[in-house]
Amino acid sequence: MVIMGSHGRKGLKRLLMGSVAETVLREADCPVLIIKHK
Secondary structure (H helix, E strand, O other): EEEOOOEEHHHHHHHHHOOHHHEEEEEEEEOEEEOOOO
């Protein structure tokens, strides 16, 4: 299991840079738990 945080990049930055958490979620061969920053 992979547990990781996400700071919630939004808008143009997310569009241009993507989301590491989303990439891990798509590519991981095991369960992934993403904890969003408050």
